[in-house]
Amino acid sequence: MSITPLMPVYPRCDVRPVRGEHCHLISEDGRRFLDFASGIAVNLLGHSHEGLIGAIQRQAATLMHVSNLYGSPQGERLAKRLVDLTFADTVFFTNSGAEAVECAIKTARAYHSHAGNEQKYELITFKNAFHGRTMATISASNQEKMHHGFLPLLQGFKYVEFDDLEAAKSAIGPNTAGFMVEPIQGEGGIRVGSDAFIKGLRDLADEHDLMLIFDEVQCGVARAGTLYAYEQYGVTPDIMATAKGIGGGFPMGACLATEKAARGMGIGSHGSTYGGNPLAMAAGEAVLDVVADESFLAEVRAKGERIRARLEQFIGNYPELFELVRGRGLMIGLKMRSESRPFVAHMRDNHGLLTVAAGDNTVRIIPPLVIDDSHIEEFMDKLSAAAASYVAP
Ligand SMILES: *Cc1c(COP(=O)(O)O)cnc(C)c1O
Numbered sequence: 220m221s222i223t224p225l226m227p228v229y230p231r232c233d234v235r236p237v238r239g240e241h242c243h244l245i246s247e248d249g250r251r252f253l254d255f256a257s258g259i260a261v262n263l264l265g266h267s268h269e270g271l272i273g274a275i276q277r278q279a280a281t282l283m284h285v286s287n288l289y290g291s292p293q294g295e296r297l298a299k300r301l302v303d304l305t306f307a308d309t310v311f312f313t314n315s316g317a318e319a320v321e322c323a324i325k326t327a328r329a330y331h332s333h334a335g336n337e338q339k340y341e342l343i344t345f346k347n348a349f350h351g352r353t354m355a356t357i358s359a360s361n362q363e364k365m366h367h368g369f370l371p372l373l374q375g376f377k378y379v380e381f382d383d384l385e386a387a388k389s390a391i392g393p394n395t396a397g398f399m400v401e402p403i404q405g406e407g408g409i410r411v412g413s414d415a416f417i418k419g420l421r422d423l424a425d426e427h428d429l430m431l432i433f434d435e436v437q438c439g440v441a442r443a444g445t446l447y448a449y450e451q452y453g454v455t456p457d458i459m460a461t462a463k464g465i466g467g468g469f470p471m472g473a474c475l476a477t478e479k480a481a482r483g484m485g486i487g488s489h490g491s492t493y494g495g496n497p498l499a500m501a502a503g504e505a506v507l508d509v510v511a512d513e514s515f516l517a518e519v520r521a522k523g524e525r526i527r528a529r530l531e532q533f534i535g536n537y538p539e540l541f542e543l544v545r546g547r548g549l550m551i552g553l554k555m556r557s558e559s560r561p562f563v564a565h566m567r568d569n570h571g572l573l574t575v576a577a578g579d580n581t582v583r584i585i586p587p588l589v590i591d592d593s594h595i596e597e598f599m600d601k602l603s604a605a606a607a608s609y610v611a612p
Contacts, residue, residue, distance in 0.1 A: 274502060285496070320351050344400070384415060402452065
């Protein structure tokens, strides 16, 4: 037998974290890393946040799980808070981002089917998008490396260029149900959708009675400096998927929708055994207690601006290595002149700095939102040392 007990689907590196201390990770062999990866935009509050730990411990000791067959005071409370804080009128809780996107896709299809328009099932999605790894969510992305070996895909997705409003408009046809877009592409390389593009999609959706779905699984929950990224565009979606940071490390997600968009989602239309269980709800509330606060959000924006300004200055010293800096809040992309993966590995292995590689030669800088100036200094020191000692392969 040569297959590993853990199904070998990840190219795992030899950092083996066993403990987290605020914004640092400690590996099995005792090495200490500055964590500007946050479990891919998940650990918003860092690794040892007392409020989050306490909330999970208390809830685990009180009631960990019950079925959605029963009333949920815990779920009602968190759903009400999300409804009050966002465009949405209703929330379905999930265990992951892909499930939140699945619910969004079903909600959009059901919206049209409810009105007798079963032919309107197709979502227009965008190139280099990432929506998850389930069959529907890989089908929603044009990235062939995720399709390989898993055909046939689910029908009903049409891919067009990201940030190209004309392409989106031309793709509308009799089968179109709506658009699904990451306002800021994460895996695609921290590519920020322009105002004209995002607003234009809203206008097209209104004009043609289409659903506008925002996948804010990565850019949502304060990451981009507002509770949700859409706030920065001055438009609202009809449906939104959120996950990653929402539980601060506890696995959960949510699909939010307006009353109108959710008109097809009646009794029996959807479900999840774990979705919205009391333990997840306790984690979600503890995260919101911290991040749904205007002064906290202003801090995220200010810290993001500080890092971006430092990076702008820094890349001037290495024009042959780095091309540009982009992003919003603490969702920052450092675009390199060549593949980012080897540089991410070099920072990790030789300088104790964790970041995440993304598409378009981009290094993703996605620290916990609770970093302070000392972490920014440590980050710049490690990054500078890494750039100085880097030999591109
Ligand atoms: C990570 C991600 C997903 C999938 O989330 P999982 O929790 O891994 O299922 C979906 N959409 C976007 C934008 C993501 O970044």
